[in-house]
Amino acid sequence: MDQKQRNTPKNPMPKGNNYQLWILLSLILVVLGLAYFSNKSGATEPTNINEFKTMLKDGDVEKVVVLNDKWAEIYLSNEALKKNKYKKLQQERSPLSVVKREPNYRFMITSGTSFEEKIDELQKDFPENKKVQFLVEEKESFTTWFMSSGFLLVLLFGFWFLMRRMATGGAGGQIFNIGKSKAQMFDANHMKVTFKDVAGLDEAKEEVEEIVDFLKNSKKYTDLGGKIPKGVLLVGPPGTGKTLLAKAVAGEAGVPFFSMSGSDFVEMFVGVGAARVRDLFKQAKEKAPCIIFIDEIDAIGRSRGKGSMPGSNDERENTLNSLLVEMDGFGTDSGVIILAATNRPDVLDNALMRAGRFDRQISVDKPDINGREQIFKVHLNPIKVSKDVNAKELATQTPGFAGAELANVCNEAALIAARNDKSAVEMDDFMAAIDRVIGGLEKKNKIISKEEKRIVAYHEAGHAVTGWFLEHANPLVKVSIVPRGVAALGYAQYLPKEQYLNTTEEMMDEICMTLGGRAAEEIIFGRISTGALSDLERTTKMAYSMVSIYGMNEEIGHLSFYDPNRSEFSSRPYSEALAEKIDEEVKKLIEGAYQRTLELLREHGDALEKLAQQLLEKEVLYQSDLVKLIGERPFDKKTIYQEFTEEAEEKKAEVEATQAQEEVKPSEDKDSDTEQKPDTTEEV
CATH class of the missing domain: 1.10.8.60 (Helicase, Ruva Protein; domain 3)
Structure with a gap:
């Protein structure tokens, strides 16, 4: 029997607990049906005492049954049923009837004793062999039984059904399953993502590939005394592939893989998170060796003691304490590897980040x-x-x-x-x-006045010209005045350099380029608009970073007040006097950059005018268009795109030269053969 056959159940049940719901509904329908048909006889007709007297005088009655001292049931003789006046009763018995013979008529009486006396009085002149049979019976109907005992049984069954649903995670919550782990377990057959599907993360792949290799070939490492890392923390911005890398580990490892989000541990009930952590590691130890992946671990791994009220019970801290103990506590067993991911490593607790818990911290940055x-x-x-x-x-x-x-x-x-x-x-x-x-979706139906479009054209042209004639500014790739969703009425796309450090000159040129749109509006129109809002936000942020974080201001000095753990409500780590000085220096820095931008645009006014007019005509311009309009950049520094273009042209030229050489070689060989033969004959 193969693996697929072993995993396939012989009698598959409906998904979830739906079959239990169908059982309950079927039972209710059966009960209601029995209650209905028990009170409805198929061939029994209602009558009254006067009609009964007539039947009795005519000799049509065979017997009378007093039921429960409340009902009188009349059974007619076979000879009477053949008469025309009883033609209505000549029909088939109900298929749901459970008795051999049903009464033909019935009516309600006040008392069985008084009714018997009336019958005796009516039959006093009848001979003994003509008198009807009189019987008294006590019978409990289904409705009476259901109201007394059956209803209680249905209630008990319903209560049992609800408890089963709650215990297995169905409707009604998980009141009896609250402390169980919500982790999903995957095996190698379910995960199709492998390391081949992960690109651009070579260093991170090497780290996790070693863990996978340890799980597959642990003897190679243990022979030398090596131990597998207990935990690996993937750190990086959103969208860089942390979860994808974890999926690849699950697909390559060939061991049980438990996947869970950090928020799944936290509930409003006290002690639930800690219980789920213990249950998760209990399951993992039973399946060891295995991997536990906790996505967004910052949901439970934040630094303790921050933001909680004195004397209060913090459920998140209890969950973190339980996680710390399970990862590297007194009774920790080996064979369980923790793989976690977060884009906020600065808020994690120091005890969680130490060696022995997360031995490795792998940076998953944006790709180059x-x-x-x-x-x-x-x-x-x-x-x-x-x-x-x-x-x-x-x-x-x-x-x-x-x-x-x-x-x-x-x-x-x-x-x-x-x-x-x-x-x-x-x-x-x-x-x-x-x-x-x-920039978002293009808004083709957006109505813009000619004056607004002209302002946008000069604004974007100001950005482009300023960046074009500044040495350290990012080169322009594309400038557009087509309205888009996020970029509003226009945008300029630049090609930033692949670098990790920025100098003061580079940041100042970046600020000047960002202020180019506002400066162009002032030069051309003599007034400014609200279109530079995002530009001003960016320049203000960059200026404050230069002064108070990077230490790029002579007056403030080499000081940095950067603290990622400091909240916006906490006090500043410097005095009010220094705060005023920082504000003055930031204002002075931006004002100096703005004046520099104005001078640059006045110097290259012709280029600004050409570019703006071309934008009004074409709406979209590329780097090649700028070269045709205002000439090459006056700097030798090549952009990444230019380097790529030149490299592609060089490779193409090399390929063409190689092909040419291969075509020439055969003819050269032939010529050399013909030349050697005469030389040989001359020697002979």
Whole structure:
């Protein structure tokens, strides 16, 4: 018998507890049906005392039964039933009848004794062989029995049914299952994601691949005295592939894999989270070796002692304490590896982060250009793309994108191509998808006045020109005045450098470029608009970071007041006098950058005018258009896209040269053969 047959139940039951509900409903219907038919006889007709007297005088009555001292049931003789006046009674018996013979008539009486006396009085002149048989019976009806005993049985069954539902997690809550773990267990047959599906995370893959290799070939490590890490914490921004990496571990490990979210531990009942932690590790130890994956562990792993009232019972802290004990406590057993993920490592408790609990902290950052290229190759496989689609070019156009955003770009491109009835997804579709992800949906029906459109054109042209003539500013990729969902009336897309450090000069040029739109409005129109709101927010944040965090101000000095754990309600770690000084320096820094931007735009006024007029005409301009309009950038520094283009051209030239050499070689060999033969003959 194979594994599939062993796992398949012989008598599969309906999913959940629906079959119990059907049993209860069927029982209720049966009870109601019996109660209805027990009070309804198929061939019994109602009558009264006067009609009974007539039947008695005519000799049609065979016997009379007094039932429960309340009802008089009349049975007619076979000869009487043949008469025409009883033709209504000549019908088939009810198939639900449980007695051999049903009474023909019945009527209610006040008392069985008085009724017997009336019958004797009516039959006093009858001969003995003509007198009707008189019987008295006591019989309990189904309705009476149900109201006395059956109703209690139905109540007991209903109570049992509800308890079963609650205990198995059905309707009515889990009152008896509240302390059980909600973790889902997966085996190798259920997880189809492997390390081949994870791209752009080479360093993180190497770390977790070692854990998987330890689970498969533990002897190789234990022979040298090595121990498997007890815990691995995946840290990174949202959408970078932490959960995907955990799925790949589950698909590759070949051991039981328990998956649970941090929020699943927390309930409003006291002690539930700690009980679920203990139950989870109990199940894991029974299945060891195995892996436990806790997604969003910051839901229960926050630093203790913050935000709780003095003397109060914090359920989250109790859950964390239980988790700490289970991970590395007195009675901890080996064989259980904890894999956790979070995008907020700064709020986690120090006891949770120490070695012995989470031995390794793997950083899962946003991918660089090479990582983005690998991710695009993975997501382009199931998509029918044209020959002009290049993963490397797409990687250069999407700096700062996480893996989830790149997957969204590929999906949007496929949808756009299908919407336009294309047979394959082209490069233009990917560019439109990138615009959609960055700026939102294009608003084609949005009505904008000519004056507003002109303001937007000069605003965006101001950004583009300022960035073009600043050495350390990010080079422009695309500028548009087409209204979009998030970017409002227009936006400019830049290509940031793949770097991790920024100098003071680079940050000042970035501030000047951001203020270029507001400066262009002031130069051209002599007034400013509300369109620079997002620009001002960004410059203010950058200026305060330079002064109070990075120590890039001479007056404030080399001081940093950065504290990720400090809440907005806590006091500032500096005096009011220093706070005023910081505000003055920030204002001075931004004002100096603004004046510098004004001078730059006045110096290149012709370029600003050309670019704005071209934007009003075409609405969208690319880097190549800027080169044609205002010339090359006056700096030798190449952009990533330019490096990619030149590299592609060099590779193409190398391939063409190699092909040319291969074509020339055979002819050269032939010539050398013909030249050698005469030389040989001359020597002879």
